[in-house]
Amino acid sequence: MxxxxxxxxxxxxxxxxxxxxxxxxxxxxxxxxxxxxxxxxxxxxxxxxxxxxxxxxxxxxxxxxxxxxxxxxxxxxxxxxxxxxxxxxxxxxHQSRTFKDLENMQADDETGNAQEHVDQNDMEEKLISAEFNTMLQVELDKLPEIYKLLITLYHYEELSYSEIGQIVNLPEGTVKNYLFRARKMLRERLEIIYNKGL
The missing domain is CATH 1.10.1740.10 (RNA polymerase sigma factor, region 2, helix turn helix motif)
Known part of the structure; x- marks a missing residue:
């Protein structure tokens, strides 16, 4: 079984x-x-x-x-x-615009070229390190609701793209692209904070 x-x-x-x-x-x-x-x-x-x-x-x-x-x-x-x-x-x-805005972006995602780059690895290692956890949580909470949710389901609940797609009613490709955007947004925000501290 x-x-x-x-x-x-x-x-x-x-x-x-x-x-x-x-x-x-x-x-x-x-x-x-x-x-x-x-x-x-x-x-x-x-x-x-x-x-x-x-x-x-x-x-x-x-x-x-x-x-x-x-x-x-x-x-x-x-x-x-x-x-x-x-x-x-x-x-x-309660008239939240977040999801309607994201639905309009979906067509762009379907044709977009959201390819992850090798130079992300360095920053992603920092993202999961202990000293970044508090900062990461603060910045995560500032993301649009759908991005926060996808990162939480994928990285914290460890659900597959397929399971997440079933939950949020989006194709797997769109889930991957949204996750790419969410991680990119997080990374950019954390890099700004990190560089300010240098």
Whole structure:
């Protein structure tokens, strides 16, 4: 049994338990995915008071829609997608332009030549070193919501391009290009700070 089959089997068991009325099993689903959901909500929603309500709304939707889950993706990916869509809906209601602006950029990304260069390696080593962590977090929080989210899902949650694409409803190529842009933006900001300190 490969890893994906193992995930599907474990997901199927726990979903069937919930659907047969086992509320404790839903508590286990929440416990297993709360870190991922929290990362999405925290990166996309800046208002602290709204975060708790949104998280509760996400799990209410998960509970209500669980019988429609078809095991085509991992359960955690499906829940992350619900979390992302819930945050998007919230931001759209509050007239956030960030995502609409990024949708307009998508056509450019599809034809763009976002090739990473060898000279990035030096800076990327600094990005992951301990002394940069605090600075990195501060600068990460200044990025557009979608960039913050993609970096978090890829580098911190260690999800694949495919899983991230399923969550944010973007093609893998666009996810890669957005990540390239996000890392480039971070790198440039950190280089400015680093050079000022010299």
């Amino acid at each position: 490969d890893q994906n089959e193992h995930h599907r089997s474990a997901d199927r068991i726990i979903v069937e338990k919930v659907l047969s009325g086992n509320t404790r099993a839903f508590g286990m689903i929440m416990k297993q995915t709360e870190g991922l959901v929290a990362q999405i909500v925290f990166k996309m929603i800046s208002n602290r008071e709204e975060r708790r309500d949104i998280a509760q709304d996400i799990y209410l939707k998960v509970f209500q829609k669980l019988d429609s889950f078809r095991f085509q993706a991992k359960l955690s990916t499906w829940i992350a997608r619900i979390a992302y869509n819930t945050c998007i809906n919230h931001l759209e209601k």
